Amino acid sequence: MIRFYALGGLGEIGKNLYVLEKDGKILVLDCGLKFSDVPGVDFLLPDFSYLEKRAKDILGLFLSHGHEDHIGGVPFFLQKVKLPVFGSRLSLELVKANLGSRATEYEFVEVKAGESQKLGPFKLDFVEMRHSIPEALGLYVETDEANIFFTGDYKIEVAPVSGKPTDFKALASIGERGVDFLLADSTNAEPAMMWNGGASAGDCLTEQQVYELLAKEISESSGRVIVSTFASHIDRIQQILKIAEKEERSVAIEGRSLIRNLKIAEKLGYLDGLGHRIVTSQTLESLPREKQMIIASGSQGEPLSALVRISSGIHKRVRLERGDKVIIAAYPIPGNERAVTDVINSLLYKGAEVRFIHSSGHPCTGKDHQLIMLNLIKPKYLVPIHGEWQHLVGHAEIGKRAGLPGENIFLLENGDVLVYEKEEGQPRVKKHGIENVGALIVDGILSKVEAAVAIKERMKIGSEGVVIVEAIFDEEQRAWLVDTVMLGVVTDSSQSSVSQTLNGLITRMLNENPPSDQKEIEQRIASTVKDYLKGMNQYPEVVVRLNSI
Ligand SMILES: [Zn+2]
Ligand SMILES: [Zn+2]
Structure with missing residues (x-):
């Protein structure tokens, strides 16, 4: 019997944690966190209590890539359940950096695209995927009952600025080997007719277009340029350093997680030998303004981040001046829009120019990326994952456009269990088969993990x-x-x-x-x-x- 369910990631963006079971043996797919807009709560985690009870059945944890919504919960999960962690070199390095000195207590298994592993009843094949961070992997799982393909986060990229384009051949060959269940990234999908009778095409720029726009804005600027992006958006940081090299600008990094991730990226060779562009803040200050560039954290308007402190004039070193250009190279994650708007307003008020230049690392619905994936993989069943309800429903529509009958597409909530037994044929869904799929909250420097009921109390006190x-x-x-x-x-x-x-x-x-x-x-x-x-x-x-x- 195959069982599939999510403890996080369905009906929300963040805290992805999916579970595959075969005859009672468990493989966990990703273990992320979710950023929180609740006052005083740093972030949310999936509730691990069900997996804690099943600890002896769990064979391993597979990490698709190094973004926080996929790996951010690992240190907390490992405290509860000891298990081997499989992932690419970069994903594992980022997890280990998070664990600090505790990293040596756990078992990490480094895997590469193209390799295979046997894990109990599962045969695993690791597949290269394009995303906004290098070394992202999809996972093809074969069992004697059904085959599953888990995309992780992906986009279709035919002309990347660095790295290789999407490996269509590998994806098509998985389609040929046969896929019963496709568990695929739904981000950016939306019901086609939802906006003004289908006016929004959900279009997006290619990475090449993003690079050219960034290069143009930076080269046209006669003052200092501040670029803000995610610490884990290593592809974007590569592009920015490339432009800095061309424009002969030196770059200072503001933000702890950025500095940490850049060290790892440089160690693994992902800065394309451009690490020498990075200087200390003091050195940067001694240069003429048109030679200065800053990469700053805070693209989501996070309260203590570098960009927020710069915009509100309380940053220790960086003072905004008229003529400075701030480029925000990331979209606000749903829930962060208000905070980002506040930052933009303060930046403009202080006389800075503000630009938004970004392209999603996820499938571009306007360019039919999800449809292309469905056509390559040719699954029997589709389970839209990684998305809010609008994305999941939009993805289900795309599944129908790809020719799947409606009853072969499963819209699940966290905790719903999809059950498949080969001799039974059609899979069935057990609604709310897993209880306790709420969130745990992580609060403050003590990283205290509490049950979600505390959030409700806090929100009630905050509003009433x-x-x-x-x-x-x-x-x-x-x-x-x-x-x-x-x-x-x-x-x-x-x-x-x-x-x-x-x-x-x-x-x-x-x-x-x-x-x-x-x-x-x-x-x-x-x-x-x-x-x-x-x-x-x-x-x-x-x-x-x-x-x-
Ligand atoms: Zn991602
Ligand atoms: Zn993600």
Whole structure:
């Protein structure tokens, strides 16, 4: 029996974690994180609790490539489940850099495109894919019951600026060997008629066009150029360094993760020998402005990032001046649009010119990339993965255009289990077959992982405020004393009168009609507060603390 399900990545962009099971043996595909727009939450992780319970059945973890939405959860997952990690050299280097000194405790298996591995009931073939980071791999999985192809993230690239074009031959030969299930990247797909009767073509630039635009903007600039992109977007950084070389600009790097990733990229030979263009910030400052270039983190408007600090004038070294040009070479990830818009506004206000130049590393729907993949792989069944619901539905439509019957396309949510038994024929879906597919949150420098319920509380407190009631039982007087503190519930001026009213209501309730046990006391205090504030249209979180003297 084959089972496929996701603990993250379906109905969302981020925290990709897919699971393939064959007769109870498990292969995990990717283990990523998701950036969070919840106040105070750094990022979200898939809930690993189901896999923790199944730890002894897990044979390994395959990493398709080194982006955070595919590898960012690995350090946390490895703490819970020990297992060998398979991936390309670059993916593994990035994971190890994340693990730091703990990296030696775990087993890493470096694999290359074109190689095969046997892992229990799975035969694995690693396939080169084009994406915005080198060494991205697709995975062809053969079992005695069904064959599966997992694309990882990909785009179709025929004339890349560096590296090789899409390996159509390898993909077509997998199609020839036979694919039952295609698990494929849905990013950028959308229902064809959703916008203005199909007006949006979902078109995108080629990498060559992006490179030419970047080169033009940089060469036309007579001031300093700041380019902001993802730390893991190594292809884009290669292009920027190439242009810096041509324009004889020196480059300073601002942002910790950028510096770390560039070290790894240089070690593995991905800076095309252009590492000498990189100088310290001090050296850069001593050069004329038209010779200066900065690659800065913060393309998503992340609060503490270099670009945000530059735009708000609090960066230690970099001061914006009129005539500086800022090129944002990344799209906002859904959820980050507001933060990115704020950065753009501050940059423009300070007199900088702002440009957006980017092309997605994912399939370009307007150029039929998903359709091309379907035609090469010729699967019997399609499972759209890696996308919000609009992308998954859009991808399903493309599947139909490729000639797949609707019942052979499976729109799954995180936790739904697709079950296939050869003698049964048609696969079936067990809705919500896996429970606990919420998120874990990672919060602050302590990397404290909490259950998602904490997020809900935090959001409630953030939007509705909090009331803290302290009730003290005076043993001598045999009476209750109550004090209420409110944050973000009512205006400052009405604060004390509302508190007094609440204190009075609670004290009377407790003294006149004493509840029997502690739990009941807490519940009745909370409902007294809630009932009263409901009349004022306020629905805060209520915290009750009991004490006695
Ligand atoms: Zn990616
Ligand atoms: Zn991804």
